[in-house]
Amino acid sequence: MRFRIDAEPLVTAVCHCRGCQRMSASAFSTTITLPADALAVIAGEPVIGGLHGDEARHHHCDWCKSWLFTRLPPEYGAINVRATMLDDPGWFAPFMETYTSEKLPWAQTGAAHSFEAFPEPSDYPRLMQAFAQANA
Secondary structure, three states: EEEEOOOOOOOOEOOOOOOHHHHHOOOOOOEEEHHHHHHHEEEEOEEEEEOOOOOOEEOOOOOOEEEEEOOOOHHHOOEEEOOOOOOOHHHOOOOOEOOOOHOOOOOOOOOOOEEEOOHHHHHHHHHHHHHHHHHO
């Protein structure tokens, strides 16, 4: 499975919710949020898998079943890519962490912003602007 990213991240995050813990087999999932049209699959065919819901579609590698990315509903205009799926994930650092209400007690991320659940939709423009300024 290969994909190409054609834009700078809008924001980076980790999610501590129990669903992400289970799907990533870790303490949290890593996320690079991109504009919805900024991801192109160039080799392989991802399949829908993991936790199912009406809002998000979790895409996995059909061969190894790794969680690659999540397509959000169209009104969000974004896609979440798992940072650990990049060829070089070493640059990734979470700008925010979500679902700290379900965070494992020992998990530390160094994220600048923390939320007990997901931020309100109205918070995202401010967070994306702060992320852009911090990474300029």
